[in-house]
Every structure is written in structure tokens, then in C-alpha cells.
Amino acid sequence: MLNKLLFTIVLAASVQTQAKETAADNYRAYCVQCHGMEGNGTGVNIRDMSVVPRDHTDAKSMSGRSDEALFKVIKEGGTSISKSILMPPWEGALTDEEIKDLVQHLRTLCKCKFGS
Amino acid sequence: MQKIILAILLGLSGTAFSAEETFPKDCAACHNISGPAAQTLKEAFGKKGPDLFYAGNKYRQEWLAAWLQKPKRIRPAGMYYGNHIKPGAKSDEIDASTLAEHVALPKADATAIAAWLMKLKPHDDLIAKEKIEPGTITKQMGEMNFDKFQGCMACHLIEPEYGGVSGPELYTAARRLQPEYMASYIRNPQAWEPKSWMPNKQVSDGGIQKLVRYLELLGKDSENAK
Numbered sequence A: 001m002l003n004k005l006l007f008t009i010v011l012a013a014s015v016q017t018q019a020k021e022t023a024a025d026n027y028r029a030y031c032v033q034c035h036g037m038e039g040n041g042t043g044v045n046i047r048d049m050s051v052v053p054r055d056h057t058d059a060k061s062m063s064g065r066s067d068e069a070l071f072k073v074i075k076e077g078g079t080s081i082s083k084s085i086l087m088p089p090w091e092g093a094l095t096d097e098e099i100k101d102l103v104q105h106l107r108t109l110c111k112c113k114f115g116s
Numbered sequence B: 001m002q003k004i005i006l007a008i009l010l011g012l013s014g015t016a017f018s019a020e021e022t023f024p025k026d027c028a029a030c031h032n033i034s035g036p037a038a039q040t041l042k043e044a045f046g047k048k049g050p051d052l053f054y055a056g057n058k059y060r061q062e063w064l065a066a067w068l069q070k071p072k073r074i075r076p077a078g079m080y081y082g083n084h085i086k087p088g089a090k091s092d093e094i095d096a097s098t099l100a101e102h103v104a105l106p107k108a109d110a111t112a113i114a115a116w117l118m119k120l121k122p123h124d125d126l127i128a129k130e131k132i133e134p135g136t137i138t139k140q141m142g143e144m145n146f147d148k149f150q151g152c153m154a155c156h157l158i159e160p161e162y163g164g165v166s167g168p169e170l171y172t173a174a175r176r177l178q179p180e181y182m183a184s185y186i187r188n189p190q191a192w193e194p195k196s197w198m199p200n201k202q203v204s205d206g207g208i209q210k211l212v213r214y215l216e217l218l219g220k221d222s223e224n225a226k
Helices: A002-018 A023-035 A067-076 A096-110 B002-013 B041-045 B061-069 B107-117 B124-128 B139-149 B179-187 B205-225
Strands: B157-159
Touching (some): A023 B041, A067 A096, B124 B179, B139 B205
16 A cells, blocks of 8 residues: 555656646746846846847847757757857756757747748 | 654654744745755746755855844845846846845744754755865956856856846855855756756866855855955
């Protein structure tokens, strides 16, 4: 009985920790602090930054980045694509699947595709 | 086994009206005092104050007792910054009208609560993995490492008017926090809070030592500046 109960608790806990977050929530949690409530690069943290965060609503610059490059920079941080150290790697907080969803979220913010 | 449980219950009943029994319900209105940490962003967005269920692994007792008597905001944009910002002229701004102050407590209560909180230590395992090596760092080198090499200033203040505001201010960190906790949290924030919005920057052992030394230096400076 006790074993079954423990198993159920462990199972419930593991399912809970693996639950996927929505891209909108992940954006709110991790991206808005620098990229801003509107996604236009004017987050609450930017005052003293030497490099301003990317404007995710700028179709021109965002269409110059492939989905693969966006995935890489979210996962591994700015320096992985020769950009700022101020953009940190988020792989410790996000799963690959969540990062893929975030890339698509960015595409809705810029209303653009790579090369368009 | 039953005898042990009985003994525990008797032991607890003997401490009626102790801090353990009277404070938790007050603190629990805004703090998670029993764990586990938030497992979803929805939970994390709703946090009103920092988790306290591992307070004994995190804080310096003397700082806790003093702060509870004279609380001062540590996170400029509140617990989840997203609940306390608004669009501004040049960038998003902190909406101070949404921030609540922490209640100030009489000395006796503050001292008792600090002592009680220090008993909450579920993460001794994480703390035991850290060892702070003796060493020094100059303020200039520490700041360069913090700002330019690690990029921590994006989210943290290293002085009252320099740095980001979505994370807790860090010029007081070493006065508030145990050095091993600072090291462990830098090493892996998600080990403490799965939904922390601090990134794991894969900082090396040496890099962690440098950051902790710098925070210790900042703490002394801010103490002297008081």
C-alpha cells in the first residue's frame, strides 16, 4: 500500500517537473526582463547595458536570423553566435522543445521568416 | 517506531507557543516555508516573497534578525519582475505602486524567527558540494569579470545605481547570504528553484570562486558605506 502510494507520488512529481511551459509564459519569465514587455528590446534591465537587446518586432533584422541561429543563441547564449555575453544561455532552464516553441514565438513577434 | 513518533509528538507539544508554531502561518501568507519550490511558471509568477523553506541553507542569521526589524527592498522590481513593470518612455519601468513593503517586526520576534528559519535546511547536500577557497580579488578585476566576462550586471545591481533590476541587488548579497549558498546558486540556480529566471551560465569552479570573492568584497564596501 505504502509502496503504491509512494510510486504514485513520485510519478505525479516527475510528470509535474516535466510539464512543458507555453512559449508565451517562457517569454514572460526569461526574455521580457531584457527584451521588454512588447518584445522591442526595451526591457526593464537595459539602462546600463553596453549592447542593447535585440528588437524581436524588427522584421528586417529578425528575418536575417535563421531558426537554427535563434535556437542556438537561446540555448547557448550570445557568444555562441559571436554576439553579446549579456544574452545568457538558457539551456539550464528550457528544454529543446521549449526553445523550438520560443523560436516560433519570435516569428510571430516579428511577423517574419528567415530570408523574407 | 510508534514510541519514537510519540516521543516526537510529546517533544513538539512541549514547545507550545514557540516560534515554530506561531510564526509559520504568518510567514506562509507570502513565503513558501514548507517546499518544494515552484515547479511551474504559473506558481513562480505568483510568488510574493522568496522561498524560505531552505532559509537555513541560504541566509546569515544575524542579517535576517536585523533585516526583519528594518526591512528594505532587495529585489527592485519585486519577486517576479513581470508583475511590477510598465511601459516607459525609453524602456519598461518599475511600477512602484504595485510593490508591497515587508512588515517590520519587534526585536524579540525578529530574533526568534531568524533562529527558527535557520533550522530549515533541506539542501545541506547542495551546500556540502561547495568549498570557498581563501583568496582575494581586486574590485576592478571583480567588476570586469562580473560585468564583461559573465554578464551578471544585465539583471543585478552591483551598486545602487548600476546594473539590471529584475534580479536581487548584489552589493548586499554577501551580508545577506552564506558564501556556499552564493556559490551553489551561481553553479546551478535551477537546483534550488527549477523555475528561477536566473540562467545557469556553466560558470567554472574558478569562475565561481572569483564571483563569490567579488560579492564578498562588494558586501564589505557597502557595509562601510552605510
